[in-house]
Amino acid sequence: MRWVQTHRIQDMFPALNLNNISKSFGLVQANKNIDLEVALGSIHGIIGENGAGKSTLMNIIYGMHRADTGEITIGGTKVDMRSPADAIQYGIGMVHQHFMLIPTFTVLENITLGSEGGLMLGEGRDKALKHLQHLSSSYGLEVDPHALVSDLNVGQRQRVEIIKALKGGAKVLILDEPTGVLTPQEADQLFEILKVLRDDGVSILLITHKLTEVMDITDTVSIMRQGEMVGHRKTSETSPQELAELMVGRAVLLEVDHTPAKPAEVRLSASGLGYTNQQGVVELENISFEVRSGEILGIAGVSGNGQTQLMEALAGMMPFSTGTVNILGKTLTAEDSITPRAIRDLGLGHIPEDRHTHGLILPFEARETMILGFHDTELAGSGKLFDYTAIQQNCADKMTHFDVRPSNPRLNAKNFSGGNQQKIVIAREFSANPGVLLVGQPTRGVDVGAIEFIHKQLLELRDAGCAILLVSVELDEVMSLSDRIMVLCDGQNIGIVAAEDADRQTLGLMMAGQKQETAA
Amino acid sequence: MSKPTPPLPRWADIVLLPMINLFTALFLCGLIVLAIGENPITALEVMINGAFVYKGALGYTLFYTTNFIFTGLAVATAFHARLFNIGAEGQAALGGLGATLVAFALSGLPSIFALPMALAGAALFGAFWGVVPGYLQAKRGSHIVITTIMFNFIAAALLVWLLAGPMLEPGQHSPQSSLLPEATWLTKIHEILAWFGIKVAATPLNTSFLLALLGCLIFWILIWRTRLGYEIRAIGQNQEAAHYSGINVTRVIIITMAISAAFAGLMAINQIQGVSHKLILGFTAGYGFTGIAVALMGRNHPIGICLAAILFGALVQGGTELDFEFQIITREMVLLIQGMIILFSGALAYMFNPPLARFLARFLRVRTKEKNYG
Structure with a gap:
């Protein structure tokens, strides 16, 4: 009887309440007087530009950082969290942007991790299995407990992460940019699962920078800017424009002003391009396309379907096995010894997909990283x-x-923010006035204001006659910038469609490997 | 997850932290000296006098310093490309062989020709001993740490074979070569000073010390002012990005190892053309290994390397004096002190970083707050 009573009292409180949370690192104030209330059984979006303090806030909620001031209340009880273990105790689960799974372990082994029990593994594992089966049946989180994680696709891995997070009986689930790696269809499946969880009383904190997602799935949304909460809105009462303005602090052009292309001569082409890696896995198979001066060919596809290999092969960073490539009139075959230097000298610029790994030398001063690739030219x-x-x-x-x-x-x-780092790479590669430009993930981790700027720059370069090959995991970005869209799945060219004929549905099916009749 | 450490101010990183490390090591050594029944203050006094004050002490200290500058520069060059060259010892041995072979080959030629050629011989032979591991690393992925260590053994065995056989001085029983032609000898600093009428005690300090200082300048220009240096640093900080930018990573790794090992090879000129005037087995005496500590402590910067080299030079020279003055403090004791300093300045160089950074961050914040109020 008494238990029922307390349970009811708890129901009256929000699932999570933050009051006046502040946190600084050295002289940088990452969070300033944050208030946040997450209702029981709701999906609550947290949006903000990069560096707005979203991650710091989530790390405070998950016990990874301690707030300097302020208090956290969970279900009406004030809590003091010192570690993620405490957070789990209080019923908080987190799914990180980068999965924290051991690929050589099975799903069950990964889920057992952290609650192995005593000396022998049996008991903990059985408990985990029971738990997994329960979650699978009640929330549609279906996944084979005995499959190796390395054999699962990204969507399935994410499910394992969610099961892990829910294992401790989480009542608050934090998801950090969960759809970045999913196809539109997989994202839809994820949203279905989240809705079931919400209806079962779980409160979900969804961190994202995609406004469409926020509009589609959340009940309420909180907007952060420069370490502060600048607004809380009911999703039904707001618009993407309003949210973007709150995030950036000024009016933002969400749609790219995409003028029709005026394609001229072919500047970049590939015919029968293939690549088999050293393990014998075919990563690119028989890919042919052309990119003309003054047009953008976008490549759509779920991350990891050969985009990286294609870009690196074209940039000379990686060999290819079959076929030929023609860059600005020079034909290269697999037998030629191709170096990035030789390709760059032909007049090709390259904005790499991963600016931290390839585009920048992070410990270098900006002026030194600004001449990367041009250090033996006049610029130095x-x-x-x-x-x-x-x-x-x-x-x-x-x-x-x-x-x-x-x-x-x-x-x-x-020490630059993601967007400004990307601008450094873009400044460097654009200024060389390339005849052909490879662009990988131009706006990954870049804030809304900078995205607008980068998109405008890309279209200007196109109109100046550059042939641009664009890879992005953001389908919206590919659709709004490209003149034609090529879809890659499993290292194969599924088809090329004109941008005006493409819609999310068709592209989504093509990204899943379904060939289309119409090709442009 | 532990708290992130606030960044350490530059001056604290360069000056304060090494000082704290050094004093911690000396303090612990003091405790050990105390434990064996000697007065640590007296011991320290003897060491400092022995290294800098006694007649000729400074000359000896700088003589050892020369060795450490060369090997320190060798390790630092490779380190800028994130290559751990553990092979300075073997490369120095080969450098000695090179200097000796060239000197003998050019015997009879005038000094102006023979001397620089012998120096070049040392650098080239040393470089060769670094190029092979460099090539294996760049082309075959054999780890440079493993290969350079192995090459130390090969170099040692090669010298034993040569000095006990083909190169052994006729009629001699200890493993050493015959005397080099005088034209290839380096002039002693005290002789040079004597030309200007300055009389100082005769010490083994010779012109290779000046070459070592010149080496520091060349090192600085190479790393921070040349295109090759940019490529070396780019590879060191982010090899993937270097490859992306069109830098030929394989080629630069091999060249870096050549330059690194050439510095190590030049260490031999101090010992062989400077003092012993013949190739003696084991003349490298661990200077190559200590070069790792010198580079670490000197933060791979020529000024830091010079200061660290002076410290280690002083330890060798002052340590000898310590051994001489105190019955109970032996040569091994001196090695222990060196070991402590290497431990705290090298292996544990950043042990005090987090607490120091936190302390300074708090101190600086208090100060900024005060400023804001004022």
């Missing part, structure tokens, strides 16, 4: 030795032109 000085006056000037000019902030050439590349 005309003499034998480096001329740091010239290097500094080059960087300062580009920072002004491409609006890199802060415009300090001596700041290390790692």
Whole structure:
């Protein structure tokens, strides 16, 4: 009887309440007087630009950081969390953006992890299995407990992560950018699962930067900017425009002003391009396409279906096994020894998919990373030795032109925000005036304001006659920028469609491997 | 998850942290000296006097310093490309062989020609001993740490074979070569000073010390002012990005190892053309390995390397004095002190970083707050 009573009292409280949370790292204030209330059994979106403090806030809720001031209340009880273990105790689960699974373990072994029990594994594993079966049947989280994680696709891996997070009986589930790696269909499946969980009383915190997602699935949404909460809205009472303005602090053009292309001569083409890796896995198979001067060919596909290999092969960073590539009139075959230097010298620019791994040298000063790939040109000085006056000037000019902030050439590349890092890469590659440009994930981890700028720059470069090959996991981005769209699945070219004929449904099916009749 | 450490101010990283490390090591050594029944303050006094004050002490200290500068530069060059060159010892041995072979080959030629050629011989032979592991790393992926260590053994065995056989001085029983032609000898600093009428005690300090300082300047220009240096640093900080940008990673790794090992090879000129004037087995005496600690402590910067090299030079020279003055403090004791300093300055170089950074961050924040109020 008493239990029922307390249970009812708890029901009256929000699932999670943050009151006046502040957190600073050194001199940087990451969170400033944050208030947040998450209702029981609701999907609550948290949106904000990169560096707005979303991750810090989630880390505080999940016990990874301690707030400097303020209090956290869970189900009406004030709590003091010192570690993720505490958070799990209080019923908080988190699914990280990058999965934390051991690929060589089975699903069951991964789920058992952290609650193995005593000396012998049997008991803990049986408990985990029971739990897994329960979750599978009640929430549609279906996954084979005995499959190796490495054999699962991304959507299934995410389900394993969700099961792991729910294992401790979580009543609050935090999902950090969950759809970044999913096809539209997989994302829809995920949303179905989340809705079932919500209806069962779980409160879900969804961190995202995709406004469409927020509009589609959340009940309420909180917007962060520069470490502060700038607004809470009922989703039904807001619009994407309003949310974007709150995030950026000014009016934002959400739709790209996409003028028709005026394609001219073919500048980049591939015919029968294939790549088999050293393990004998076919990663690219018989890919043929052309990109003309003055047009953007977009590549759609779920991440990991050969986009990376295609870009790296075209940039000379990786060999290909069969077929030929023609770059600005020069034909290359698999037998030629191709280096990135040789390809760049043909007049190809490359904005790599992963700016941290390839595009920048993070510990270098901005001015030094601004000449990466151009350090033996005039940009580094005309003499034998480096001329740091010239290097500094080059960087300062580009920072002004491409609006890199802060415009300090001596700041290390790692100290810029994601968007500004990307602008450094873009400034460097655009300024060389390439005849052909490979662009990978131009706006990944970039805030809304910078996305607008980058998209405009890309279209300007196109109109100046550059042939652009664009890869992005953001289907919306591919659709709004491209003149034609090629879909890759499993390393194969599923088809090329004109952008005006493409819709999310068709592209989604093609991304899942279904060939279409119509091709442009 | 532990708290992220606030960044350490640059001056604290370069000056304060190494000082704290050094004093921690000396403090612990003091405790050990105390434990064996000697006065640590007296011991420290003897060491400092022995390294800098006594007649000729400074010359000896700088003589050892020369070795450490060369091997420190060798390790640092490779480290800028994130290559751990553990093979300075073997590369120095080969450098000695190179200097000796060239000197003998050019015997009879005038000094102006023979001397630089012998120096070049040392650098080239050393470089060769680094290029092979470099090639294996770049082309075959054989780990440079493993190969350079193995090459130390090969170098040692090669010298034993040569000095006990083909190169053994006729009629001699200890493993050493005959005397090099005088034209290839380096001039002693005290002789040079004597030309200007300055009289100092005769010490083994020779012109290779000046070459070592020149090496520091060349190192600085190479790493921070040349296109090759940019490529070396780019590879060191992000090999993937270097490849993306069109830098020929394989080629630069091999060249870096050549330059690194050439510095190590040049260590031999101090010992062989400078002092012993013949190739003696085991002349490298661990200087190559200590070069790792010198580079670590000197933060791979020529000024830091010079300071660290002076410290280690002083330890060798002052340690000898310590061994001489105190019955109870032996040569092994001196090695223990060196070991402590290497442990705290090298292996545990960043042990005090988090607490120091936190302390300074709090201190600096208090100060900024005060400023804001004022």
